[in-house]
Amino acid sequence: MALTVADRAYVEQTRRRRRIHDGLGRVALYLVALVAAFCAAVPFVWGTITAFKHDADLYNAQNNPFVFNLEPTGRHVTFLFEDSQFVTFALNTLWVGLVVVAITLAVALPAAYSLARLNMRWAGPLGIAIFFVYLIPPTLLFISLTRMVAILGLHDSTWSLVVIYPTITIPVSVWLLMGFLKAIPRDVEEQAMVDGYSRLQAFVRIVVPLALPGIVAVVVFAFTLTAHEFIYALAFISPSSEKTISIGVPTELIRGDVFFWQSLQAAAILVAVPIAFVFNLLLERFITGFTMGAVKG
Amino acid sequence: MAPVDEAVGTARPRATIADRSGLLAPLFLLPAVVYIVALVALPFLLALAFAFSDVTAGDPSFDWVGLRNFEAIFDDPVFWRSLQNTLVFTVIAMVLIVVLAKALAMILVADFRFKRLVRFFVLLPWTTPIALAAVAWLWMLDSIYSPIDWVLRNLGLLDGNLYWLGRDNLAMASVIAVHVWRIVPLAAVIIMAGLISIPKDITDAAEIDGAGFWRRLWEITIPLNLPVIAVATLFGAILTFTDMTVVYILTRGGPANATQVLPSYAFFKGIGGGDLAQGAAIALFLFPLLLAATVAVLRAVRRLETF
Numbered sequence: 001m002a003l004t005v006a007d008r009a010y011v012e013q014t015r016r017r018r019r020i021h022d023g024l025g026r027v028a029l030y031l032v033a034l035v036a037a038f039c040a041a042v043p044f045v046w047g048t049i050t051a052f053k054h055d056a057d058l059y060n061a062q063n064n065p066f067v068f069n070l071e072p073t074g075r076h077v078t079f080l081f082e083d084s085q086f087v088t089f090a091l092n093t094l095w096v097g098l099v100v101v102a103i104t105l106a107v108a109l110p111a112a113y114s115l116a117r118l119n120m121r122w123a124g125p126l127g128i129a130i131f132f133v134y135l136i137p138p139t140l141l142f143i144s145l146t147r148m149v150a151i152l153g154l155h156d157s158t159w160s161l162v163v164i165y166p167t168i169t170i171p172v173s174v175w176l177l178m179g180f181l182k183a184i185p186r187d188v189e190e191q192a193m194v195d196g197y198s199r200l201q202a203f204v205r206i207v208v209p210l211a212l213p214g215i216v217a218v219v220v221f222a223f224t225l226t227a228h229e230f231i232y233a234l235a236f237i238s239p240s241s242e243k244t245i246s247i248g249v250p251t252e253l254i255r256g257d258v259f260f261w262q263s264l265q266a267a268a269i270l271v272a273v274p275i276a277f278v279f280n281l282l283l284e285r286f287i288t289g290f291t292m293g294a295v296k297g
Numbered sequence: 298m299a300p301v302d303e304a305v306g307t308a309r310p311r312a313t314i315a316d317r318s319g320l321l322a323p324l325f326l327l328p329a330v331v332y333i334v335a336l337v338a339l340p341f342l343l344a345l346a347f348a349f350s351d352v353t354a355g356d357p358s359f360d361w362v363g364l365r366n367f368e369a370i371f372d373d374p375v376f377w378r379s380l381q382n383t384l385v386f387t388v389i390a391m392v393l394i395v396v397l398a399k400a401l402a403m404i405l406v407a408d409f410r411f412k413r414l415v416r417f418f419v420l421l422p423w424t425t426p427i428a429l430a431a432v433a434w435l436w437m438l439d440s441i442y443s444p445i446d447w448v449l450r451n452l453g454l455l456d457g458n459l460y461w462l463g464r465d466n467l468a469m470a471s472v473i474a475v476h477v478w479r480i481v482p483l484a485a486v487i488i489m490a491g492l493i494s495i496p497k498d499i500t501d502a503a504e505i506d507g508a509g510f511w512r513r514l515w516e517i518t519i520p521l522n523l524p525v526i527a528v529a530t531l532f533g534a535i536l537t538f539t540d541m542t543v544v545y546i547l548t549r550g551g552p553a554n555a556t557q558v559l560p561s562y563a564f565f566k567g568i569g570g571g572d573l574a575q576g577a578a579i580a581l582f583l584f585p586l587l588l589a590a591t592v593a594v595l596r597a598v599r600r601l602e603t604f
């Protein structure tokens with residue numbers, strides 16, 4: 001399907017001609033992009049406005065919900081930090097996430113290396129099998145895991161999440177890391193082994209540092225998965241001091257019929273924006289990792 | 298590659314365990330396998346066993362009761378409602394996800410101004426923890442202060458309020474919409490990865506031959522992109538029908554079980570009501586759905602590899 005130089009010149013020419021006719025196409029593109037961005041972001045935009053509204057402004061069905069009919073106020077954001085347990089939830093989320101990421105890397109990195117590089121029989125199917133574990137949903141396992149967590153004496157403690165969350169993060173991380181490891185040329189570690197490193201040394205001192213950008217991506221991905229998780233946390237934990245953001249915010253800032261709407265929205269935005277920001281920075285890397293994982297090494 | 302490793306091994310007589318990849322490979326894999334067996338395979342078998350037992354939160358001793366739990370849930374109209382909702386919900390969500398994700402993917406690969414900003418907004422629904430995104434929607438769909446209602450009222454299309462989460466069909470539609478809103482960005486990113494891998498030469502050649510945008514879309518991009526679209530959709534379907542967060546936060550399965558799905562019903566029975574055995578039996582009905590979806594994903598992946 002290779003094209004000659006003349007063909008390419010012709011393509012460029014028709015493209016240029018078409019670009020003028022394509023004015024309409026451009027307008028359509030911008031329009032669709034605008035609609036998509038609007039649909040995706042509208043709850044957050046309205047949430048941001050809500051977060052700074054006075055009660056009297058918010059709870060008046062006649063008021064335009066998208067503008068400030070009264071002066072904005074930071075009272076409800078202050079409430080979130082000073083009078084709710086939001087900070088505790090955030091610290092719990094952070095602590096659970098960091099320990100889970102550490103466990104995940106310790107388990108997934110060697111596994112990925114083994115599948116990507118050590119010429120094991122069945123490495124391909126095994127890799128896919130591990131990835132499919134990711135598709136086994138928490139909703140299928142949470143009831144028996146609740147029992148197991150209770151037997152281990154971990155219920156009502158963040159430790160239950162520290163132990164169980166790696167079941168979610170390990171499969172995806174193995175797959176992603178496999179992709180990143182396959183992208184590292186074999187020559188590099190073979191040279192290291194010729195220079196007298198053992199396989200293990202070559203892995204620890206040469207391969208891991210080279211895979212660092214990929215490892216960073218995996219850290220972010222795994223951390224996000226733990227921050228997203230809801231069902232296990234809801235099933236295992238009831239004291240509010242042990243809750244994560246994911247369950248703490250909807251259960252503690254909604255008390256029966258009382259909704260702390262402004263603080264709820266502030267919490268959602270404060271968590272959503274940083275995660276989305278980091279994800280956008282690393283998006284290309286995630287895609288590379290996932291697609292490379294499928295490439296035969 | 299194996300012969301090279303062996304040659305290196307024999308060249309150096311002091312080869313330790315750290316050198317023998319034949320031993321190192323399974324050793325490296327072991328922790329991951331142990332973790333998955335202990336905390337995924339074992340709980341799965343335990344869930345199977347629970348479904349045939351009388352285990353409750355109050356009395357966790359295990360007694361075999363045969364099919365009694367299944368007889369009980371087959372007599373339970375709420376179970377059938379949940380099963381039906383799960384199926385309806387998955388099918389509608391899947392159709393919407395395919396169409397919207399494909400469109401979104403084409404925007405994500407296109408070049409235009411403010412592209413990064415648009416991408417940031419578009420990915421927000423997926424990167425936000427589901428529970429918090431659902432809380433944001435709970436407020437969008439509020440029975441009195443919903444801004445959607447306000448807009449409709451001011452356009453003169455509505456008197457009073459719609460009560461999004463208070464009526465059977467609207468509540469179901471809302472739950473589906475929130476799921477689609479949340480999954481489309483993920484599906485779009487997967488499809489986008491597939492779109493990038495289509496060789497530019499093919500579309501260029503078709504353009505020379507005079508194929509317009511729609512023709513290229515239907516006859517080149519979509520057929521070549523199909524396996525990836527299939528993978529993205531099935532992923533979306535699995536994440537949709539196995540989730541209970543959106544239902545739990547938006548409706549708690551209400552009004553009157555109109556939006557109850559299998560995962561949420563299993564939760565309310567098993568954890569809320571403490572009947573672990575029946576909860577496990579209900580959750581088990583997710584498994585055939587899951588298996589079907591997984592087989593379909595595998596098939597799509599196999600077709601991917603033939604390219």
